[in-house]
Amino acid sequence: MGRELDYDIVVIGCGAAGTAAALSAAESAKNQGEDLRIAILERANFDNRGGNSRWTASYMRMKNIDEVADHFVEDMMTFSDNYADRPYIETLAANAGPTLRWVEEKGVDFDYLPTMFLTSTRPRLLPVGGGRAIIDNLSRRASALGVEIIYEATAWEIGLDEDGAVSELMVRIKGGASLNLKIGALILAAGGFQGSHEMMAQYIGRDAHTIRPVCEGGKYNKGEAIRMALNIGAKGTGQYDAFHAEPVDPRSKREEAAVMTYPYAILVDKNGNRFVDEGISTIDEQYEAVARKIFYDLPGHIAYMISDQKMYDIPNYEQALETDKPAIVADTLEELADKIGVPAASLKATVEQFNAAVQPGEFNSKKKDGKKAVGITPPKSNWAITIDQAPFIAYPIVCSNVFTNGGLATDTNGRVLSGDDHPIPGLYAAGETAGLYYGKYPGGTSVLRALVYGKISGAHAVNYVTNPEKIGI
Incomplete structure (x- = not known):
C-alpha cells in the first residue's frame, strides 16, 4: 500500500457477517501467501459479542444444504415489489450452498430442527446450536489464523485519502478515548440501527423508540456503520422506514x-x-x-x-x-x-x-x-x-424489531457504492449493514446473506489490499 498500516483489513462487527468476512479474508491471504494484519472491532464485550446473530435460531431458506428453496429469487423480488437488487439476490442464491458447505467445514452442523412455525410454506434449515454456533466456530477459526478481535471498541468516522479510498478509521474505546487507525480496507458488518432511538425516530417515525429489539444483540446495533458511510457519500438502499x-x-x-x-x-x-x-x-x-x-x-x-x-x-x-x-x-x-x-x-x-x-x-x-x-x-x-x-x-x-431494512448499497462483490453507483475504494458492507429488503421479509434469508456476502467481501478485500494499483478491483 506504500504506507505503514495499523491493519490491512478491519471488520466492524462480530456477528455472522463479520466473522465470515474476517475468516474469509484470513483464508484468502494465507492461500495467496500474504501476511496481512486483520482485525474485528466489536462494540460488546466477549460475553455479549455477536449482535443479532448470536441470539437467533438462524433459519435458512434452503431445500437442503446445497440448494436454496424453490422460487428463491422470484419470491424475494416479489416480496419487495421488485425494488430489491436482483443481481445481489441471484448472487446470493448461487453462493448459498457453497457458503453453507464452507461453514459446515468449520464445524457447524445443519439440520431440519423443530421451529416455532407449526405450519410453514418454505423449508427452514438450521445450524445446530443456532447463530451462536456460527459465531463461535467462525471466530475461533479466524483467531487461529491470526485475526485479532478487539472488544468494547466502536468506530465512528471513516477517513479517505487523496484518491477517495478508505485510509483511516476513528475508533472510540471503552472509557471514551479515540484512536486513529491507518487501514487498507474496511468491511462494515455492524448490523442495522434498531438499537438507536435517534435513527429509529428519524426513519421509522413516531413512538419508534418503544419498539424493542427482538434480542439483546440488537441493542448494540446503533447504526454508526451506516451513518459514517453515508457521510462519505455512500448510497443508501433498502426500505429505511420499515423493519422486520x-x-x-x-x-x-x-x-x-x-x-x-x-x-x-x-x-x-x-x-x-x-x-x-x-x-x-x-x-x-x-x-x-x-x-x-x-x-x-x-x-x-x-x-x-x-x-x-x-x-x-x-x-x-x-x-x-x-x-x-x-x-x-x-x-x-x-x-x-x-x-x-x-x-x-x-x-x-x-x-x-x-x-x-x-x-x-x-x-x-x-x-x-x-x-x-x-x-x-x-x-x-x-x-x-x-x-x-x-x-x-x-x-x-x-x-x-428483528432488524432494520435500510442500509448501504453494495455490488455483488460486497463493495459499497457511492450515490453515483461507483464503488468506494476499500469499503465493503455485509449483513444487515447492507440494505436489501423492501415490503415483506422473505424468511430465512438474513443470516444466509450475512454469511454469503461476508465470505465474498472478505476475499475481495484481500485482492484489493494486495493489488498496489487497485485496478479492476
Missing part, C-alpha cells in the same frame, strides 16, 4: 419471546375487538404483517391472544410459544378481560360473535385446513375453533 417485525410477549426479557400460536386463537386489541384474519395464511408468511399492524394501527401498540383449553391439544404447541412467561388464565371471559385490562362486555361479545361464526370442518394445525369463521369482520380463513372450554387463556403481544 415479530410478535412477542412484552412481559418476557428473553430473546425472541415469540407468540406464534395465535393462528389457532383470536387476536383482540385493548378494546376487545378483533382486527385481523388470524388464519389468512401459514404463520411464517403472515406474522410480520400482524406484528407491524399491532404497532402501527392498534391503540397502545398492544394486542392479546385469546384462547381456551383446546390450545393445549394442538400438537407441539409449546414450540410456537417462545416466551418464558405463563398464560394469563381465568375461569370466565369477564375475569380474563379484567386481568388484561380489556372491557369485559366487549371481549365477551367478540368471543360470542366469533363462536357463532365458526363453520363445521376438521381442524388440522399442520396445514391450511379451510376451517373458517364467516359472517364477521374480519373473517377467519383457517383454524377457526370455538373458544368455549374454560379456563380461558390470554397472552399479550407487541411488535419487536
Whole structure:
C-alpha cells in the first residue's frame, strides 16, 4: 500500500457477517501467501459479542444444504415489489450452498430442527446450536489464523485519502478515548440501527423508540456503520422506514419471546375487538404483517391472544410459544378481560360473535385446513375453533424489531457504492449493514446473506489490499 498500516483489513462487527468476512479474508491471504494484519472491532464485550446473530435460531431458506428453496429469487423480488437488487439476490442464491458447505467445514452442523412455525410454506434449515454456533466456530477459526478481535471498541468516522479510498478509521474505546487507525480496507458488518432511538425516530417515525429489539444483540446495533458511510457519500438502499417485525410477549426479557400460536386463537386489541384474519395464511408468511399492524394501527401498540383449553391439544404447541412467561388464565371471559385490562362486555361479545361464526370442518394445525369463521369482520380463513372450554387463556403481544431494512448499497462483490453507483475504494458492507429488503421479509434469508456476502467481501478485500494499483478491483 506504500504506507505503514495499523491493519490491512478491519471488520466492524462480530456477528455472522463479520466473522465470515474476517475468516474469509484470513483464508484468502494465507492461500495467496500474504501476511496481512486483520482485525474485528466489536462494540460488546466477549460475553455479549455477536449482535443479532448470536441470539437467533438462524433459519435458512434452503431445500437442503446445497440448494436454496424453490422460487428463491422470484419470491424475494416479489416480496419487495421488485425494488430489491436482483443481481445481489441471484448472487446470493448461487453462493448459498457453497457458503453453507464452507461453514459446515468449520464445524457447524445443519439440520431440519423443530421451529416455532407449526405450519410453514418454505423449508427452514438450521445450524445446530443456532447463530451462536456460527459465531463461535467462525471466530475461533479466524483467531487461529491470526485475526485479532478487539472488544468494547466502536468506530465512528471513516477517513479517505487523496484518491477517495478508505485510509483511516476513528475508533472510540471503552472509557471514551479515540484512536486513529491507518487501514487498507474496511468491511462494515455492524448490523442495522434498531438499537438507536435517534435513527429509529428519524426513519421509522413516531413512538419508534418503544419498539424493542427482538434480542439483546440488537441493542448494540446503533447504526454508526451506516451513518459514517453515508457521510462519505455512500448510497443508501433498502426500505429505511420499515423493519422486520415479530410478535412477542412484552412481559418476557428473553430473546425472541415469540407468540406464534395465535393462528389457532383470536387476536383482540385493548378494546376487545378483533382486527385481523388470524388464519389468512401459514404463520411464517403472515406474522410480520400482524406484528407491524399491532404497532402501527392498534391503540397502545398492544394486542392479546385469546384462547381456551383446546390450545393445549394442538400438537407441539409449546414450540410456537417462545416466551418464558405463563398464560394469563381465568375461569370466565369477564375475569380474563379484567386481568388484561380489556372491557369485559366487549371481549365477551367478540368471543360470542366469533363462536357463532365458526363453520363445521376438521381442524388440522399442520396445514391450511379451510376451517373458517364467516359472517364477521374480519373473517377467519383457517383454524377457526370455538373458544368455549374454560379456563380461558390470554397472552399479550407487541411488535419487536428483528432488524432494520435500510442500509448501504453494495455490488455483488460486497463493495459499497457511492450515490453515483461507483464503488468506494476499500469499503465493503455485509449483513444487515447492507440494505436489501423492501415490503415483506422473505424468511430465512438474513443470516444466509450475512454469511454469503461476508465470505465474498472478505476475499475481495484481500485482492484489493494486495493489488498496489487497485485496478479492476
